[in-house]
Amino acid sequence: MSGASNETIDVVLHVWRQPPGGEGRMVTYTEEAKGISPDMSFLEMLDVVNERLIAKGEEPIAFEHDCREGICGSCGMMINGQPHGPQKGTATCQLHMREFRDGDEIYVEPWRARAFPVLRDLIVDRSAFDRIIEAGGYITAPTGSAPDANLIPVPKEAADAAMDAAACIACGACVAACPNNAAHLFTAAKLQHLNLLPQGQAERYQRTVAMVEAMEEYFGSCTMHGECQEACPKEISVDFIAYMNRDFVKAQLKNRKLAGQT
């Protein structure tokens, strides 16, 4: 494309506003969302709206953001009924206003799930994810001097698959997209990036059971709509959910005294 465009668009913004501990409602911004450059990211558009709200003495729209390069996972919001907006494989921070047309109405809402209470406006508490990680999202390794690189051989396919799972940024889009508010894609990704590698084998079955149980305390169950995979900004495959299910069933039957033998 040929550089920055000079044309701007006017959009109509419907945003969920909710004070801490209070009742929320949708608020429409028309004047504040005029003259938006298509080159702005969605968050930059919100920044502009907020500047104008502050200039008018109003409370700016609270939204979570950090890296703005699609790797921190904090900027999740529901845009026109799709987590992270209409562009596939993109977090909200990397969604650009060129995806929208002049005069478009844009509906922005926080993630909705019972385990993700709204803290303020578009910010939700995703600490239920932390409970799942605490339950087993780690390996136990002896400390001391750094081990030699490439000491443990890992097949290329396994390394690639583990890396695909490890791409999860824990943004919560999978939970937000799921009609059942299941966190299977998140949990499966966090499990399989360890379970697929040799370093993760020692605690594989214990980890699987513990993390699935922690997940089920907060979230729903999978009915395989496949919405999570579509919503995921890292395009993590639902195949990992199947691997998690398989490991969970194996964990019930496995003689863990012999877990090292296949």
Added chain:
Amino acid sequence: MQTMERQRVAPVHPRPRRPAPWPVEFYRSTVGMKWVMAVSGIFLMGYVFLHMLGNLKLYMGADDINHYGEFLRDLLVPIFPRTVTLWLLRIGLILAFFFHVHSAYRLTRINRRARAEGGYISKRDYQAATIASRSMRMTGVVILLFVLWHLADLTWGTANPDFVRGDVYRNVVASFERPVVSLIYIVANIALGLHLFHGAWSMFQSLGLNNPRWNSVRRGFAAGFAGIVMVGNLSFPIAVLTGVISADDNPDCRVVDGVIETCELYAGEGEG
């Protein structure tokens, strides 16, 4: 700026404190319930397929289907007494049906509870969910109600005034000749087709049977299976309504009190 004091998010589904024996513990988890749902689903799929296949004998005439009914009662007869094998299969079927429905009911409750009150204000824009996947609960309830009706109609005969025990052919024709009843069968079998289209695909996921080598076949398998069962089952009421199958065929085949009295087996070899 004051910092907000954050309350720890409470579990939506707190786990029972006391651990249970492992099969119960497994069935408590949603992953376990989905596994049970998939296994019972496979059993039910096998049944529904064989049921459709057996019913195709309607096209071969009263002789064939009535003797097929007899054959089912006489299954494994030298080993077990008459109808024992059939009852063993029925008990398995009832168990599979019970667990399939029970796990669905419990999972629905869990899923409802996991959702935020009110949900999304703006319209959700679904990308991958299909009509079949979104209507699983509805089609499931339709099938459940239909099965009860179907038993009353063609097994117990309480909903069929012309019912004669053992005369499969005439019972089916007498039942389907009522257009309202045919309509019930048609609606229920479309629901079954939709249910199978999603179920036969997603069961692989629930069982963890996932292999990139043959993942692409799964959707086709589900579509093919659902399609064959649905087309087969839909053809029966339509065939009766259009007169392709009618009670005038094989007028000599008489069944009294569940026993075939006169019905020459394969009398008209070669013709329908």
